[in-house]
Amino acid sequence: MEYVIGVLLLLTFFGLAYYCIKGHNLMIGFLVITIIWTVLPLLGTLGASDAFIADNAVLQFDGFDGLIATLNGIYQSAPEGWGTTLVNVCWGAWFGRVLMETGIAATLIRKTVELGGDRPVITMALLNIVTSVIFTAMTGAGPVIAIGVIVLPILMSLGIPKPIALFTFMESVAAGIYLNPVNFAQYRAFFITTEEMPDFTLGWYTMRWGLWALIIALVLTTLLAAFFLKRAKTSHAWAAQTPQPAEAAVKDAPFYTLVLPIVPVVLKIALDFSVIGGFVIAGFLALFLCGKMKGGFVASCQLVNKLYYDGVVDTAPLVGFLLTLPMFNQVANLASPYFKAILGSVMPRTELVVCIAFAVLACLGLFRGPLTLVGCGAATLGVLSNVASFSVPFLYCVFAIPTITGNIGSCITQSWVAWGLAYTKVESKDYLKMSIPTTYIISAVLYVLTMFTMSGLGAEWFI
Numbered sequence: 001m002e003y004v005i006g007v008l009l010l011l012t013f014f015g016l017a018y019y020c021i022k023g024h025n026l027m028i029g030f031l032v033i034t035i036i037w038t039v040l041p042l043l044g045t046l047g048a049s050d051a052f053i054a055d056n057a058v059l060q061f062d063g064f065d066g067l068i069a070t071l072n073g074i075y076q077s078a079p080e081g082w083g084t085t086l087v088n089v090c091w092g093a094w095f096g097r098v099l100m101e102t103g104i105a106a107t108l109i110r111k112t113v114e115l116g117g118d119r120p121v122i123t124m125a126l127l128n129i130v131t132s133v134i135f136t137a138m139t140g141a142g143p144v145i146a147i148g149v150i151v152l153p154i155l156m157s158l159g160i161p162k163p164i165a166l167f168t169f170m171e172s173v174a175a176g177i178y179l180n181p182v183n184f185a186q187y188r189a190f191f192i193t194t195e196e197m198p199d200f201t202l203g204w205y206t207m208r209w210g211l212w213a214l215i216i217a218l219v220l221t222t223l224l225a226a227f228f229l230k231r232a233k234t235s236h237a238w239a240a241q242t243p244q245p246a247e248a249a250v251k252d253a254p255f256y257t258l259v260l261p262i263v264p265v266v267l268k269i270a271l272d273f274s275v276i277g278g279f280v281i282a283g284f285l286a287l288f289l290c291g292k293m294k295g296g297f298v299a300s301c302q303l304v305n306k307l308y309y310d311g312v313v314d315t316a317p318l319v320g321f322l323l324t325l326p327m328f329n330q331v332a333n334l335a336s337p338y339f340k341a342i343l344g345s346v347m348p349r350t351e352l353v354v355c356i357a358f359a360v361l362a363c364l365g366l367f368r369g370p371l372t373l374v375g376c377g378a379a380t381l382g383v384l385s386n387v388a389s390f391s392v393p394f395l396y397c398v399f400a401i402p403t404i405t406g407n408i409g410s411c412i413t414q415s416w417v418a419w420g421l422a423y424t425k426v427e428s429k430d431y432l433k434m435s436i437p438t439t440y441i442i443s444a445v446l447y448v449l450t451m452f453t454m455s456g457l458g459a460e461w462f463i
Helices: 002-021 026-047 050-055 063-080 083-101 104-116 120-134 141-157 162-177 181-188 202-231 260-271 275-289 297-343 351-360 377-387 392-409 415-424 428-454
Strands: none
Touching: 002 026, 002 297, 026 063, 026 297, 050 297, 063 297, 083 104, 083 141, 083 181, 083 260, 083 275, 083 297, 104 120, 104 141, 104 260, 120 141, 120 162, 120 202, 120 260, 141 162, 141 415, 162 202, 162 392, 162 415, 162 428, 181 202, 181 260, 181 275, 181 392, 202 260, 202 392, 202 428, 260 275, 275 297, 297 377, 351 392, 351 428, 377 392, 392 428, 415 428
16 A cells, blocks of 8 residues: 555656646645645555554554644644744845835946946856845845846847846846845755754855855856857847936945845854844845935835835745645655655665766756755655755755756746746747756756765764
């Protein structure tokens, strides 16, 4: 019976992968698969061998009350446990809206263009750096689109072909996400809670792996974009001068406010200061220093409330997904014994083999595939973590690479990449011709980094 249930679960796993590839609603997809993965393992316990049940404590229920406790853990306790992640997401989205409202993000980009002049490669490299820095603090489709409508016309007005401009911008966004505290908290919750392993902090992760991952992804993106640009014909499909908005909209933010986007990250890394506290401090400093709080107390309250509202709207689809994802994570633990029975003999059991396998299969991070945590990678994680004893930091980095580089920057199913394709009128095949090789190249280098920095971590990994 355990093998029959294992095969059925595997079929539903591939069904979920297909569902994700087709770009359907992830919240509904994960809710449905959670229900299926609840029913099948419970049915399996009725016919599985006594030895199989005895070897898997997760399938042992202490009567009806034990069964109810298991179901409550999946459908109640699991989403409740992600409260911290959701709070970080909402405040991060608010801070992103503040940076747009105050003009700090736009000013950073304009100053970068002035520095690069009319040298396309230099300007592109500088914009990549600024974009990555901005998205160490900002996250969500709204901020990406808001920055994209500034950066993309500039790149294309310099003669950079539209596919290359879109590619280099989106991959630069992904590079910045490697240090984004909101995304770190979101992905970290797939593995552990803060209470379970408080030493796995953003500061520890940044100095050991995250900062190097950002630099590697950014450098390789820029070099590959320059390579593609050298092979492509210069394009002037967009006018050299983009339409100028109203004067008030293009007024530069004060120069001393341009450091504010990195303040939350720096405070977290240097002092292990609260991420939300960093967003609040930097956000209100930006509003005050940029003159957005001069309209009196009531008007200022309305502005802050509007920015928070707009930020939450930006992240609403993500919040819905995050409320169903922990249910799926929890039920994957219930289903893992059956997956182990089917796949246990073929899953990699050493860190070196894991890194090689994930590097070779990097394309499975695309299209919400079985390597990305924002697709059906949570199931892969559940199986992999149950067949061998890997440290949490190692597994985090292993799955972060296809999730960030493979999905956030390279995949056409990502919402802001899909927007970019429509905005620039770029064909998806032209984008994938660059993003797929880039996924493999960046992933291969980052898995080498992972082996050097995260392998061999035992119980005292944090020392």
